[in-house]
Amino acid sequence: MSSASTFICSRAAGPLRGTLRVPGDKSVSHRAIMLAALADGVSRIDGFLEGEDTRATARAFASMGVRIEQPEDCVRVVHGVGMRGLRAPTQPIDCGNAGTGMRLLCGLLAAQDFDSVLVGDESLSKRPMLRVVEPLRKMGGRIETASNGWPPLVIRGGAKLQGIEYALPVASAQVKSALLLAGLYADGETVVLEPHPTRDYTESMLSAFGIRIDHRPGMARLTGGQSLRAAHIKVPADFSSAAFFITAASMVPGSDVLLQEVGINPRRTGLLQALRLMGADIDLVNERSSGGEMIADIRVRAARLHGAEIPDHLVPDMIDEFPVLFAAAAAADGITRVTGAAELRVKESDRLAAMANGLRAAGIDVEETADGASIRGGVLGSAQIESHGDHRISMAFAVAAQVGSGELRIQDCANVATSFPGFDRLAVSCGMDVRVST
């Protein structure tokens, strides 16, 4: 998938069947490149996501003098340069579509002794950056944004950072991670407190790279001045990519699929609880630890889904899964209600609006609120859908169409490759009717 004119046509086919493996976790892949680059010694990353977002992060570090080899697909060998070994990039660093890439890099670059500029694509250029810039300024970082708090970010080198204790106003693993990365370089202690626990990959991976870090759900604390030593990282399959198949198999009668070796970090798997509230039949098989992360095979059999109230406390644990949850809600009997999810408005697109508008275009009754929506299940008809260039909106509608009565033509789908290269091939391999055209 390569151009903005790429579209997906999706319609109902048969049940989903088979054993599937989705690509590596995006969050883990970003962090693995970053920490390996800063480590002393050579690190190996297995299961790296060959997505546009994570490749952009690898390119960013290559542009700062880090040698990164790719002996084969989904493997990177990173020759770490140590905490003070990055070199000034000669050009602005392009983070592509990746909010994670930009926000984490911002924390890291705020502590370097050279200037840098972070830019992104059209979507990333309209995403809020003050949430990370303001606390970094409190630490002594010198960072400018465009006047509305959007990228580009201009970061002045040579700042002397001071550790702070910071209570995040919004639960965000990206902001927490940016502060922890800056904290590695700061004088004294950096403490981050969260209003609700978020994914803890930065904390556990810092620990795997030899950093002493104290963390528990909702709190992370480290002292600056430590160094990282090389590590071997095994990236689990991405739960957020598996989510499209978990949901499709739940919805399409007769389906029975097994998703292999999926990361099941509890801060990621809220969708399982939400779908179970809706009547889904999902089993975790063979739960085990791999490279410090819990993984499992996930068996999903079709079930008759019914509407449910999604509890607010699940929101951070399924923050990336709302588009596909909306697809499930559209296929369920009765009403599904989502609240407390205003963050969805500042993702790769305004995901509440994108899902509500697309489902309405296909004939589903959706009432949108400031922080959520009520969706009355029904049957989707044919429609043209605007994905707003958002990978998860595109894939969510490809799933929704699997129980529709017509065809969805989903516009502007090139960005599916940011997180899930090969989505369409995998979908077809298990029985979905998903066609990509340009």
Ligand code: S3P
């Ligand atoms: C991510 C954190 C989440 C998530 C994003 C990836 C991460 O963003 O939506 O896709 O890797 O830390 P927020 O931290 O902004 O909620």
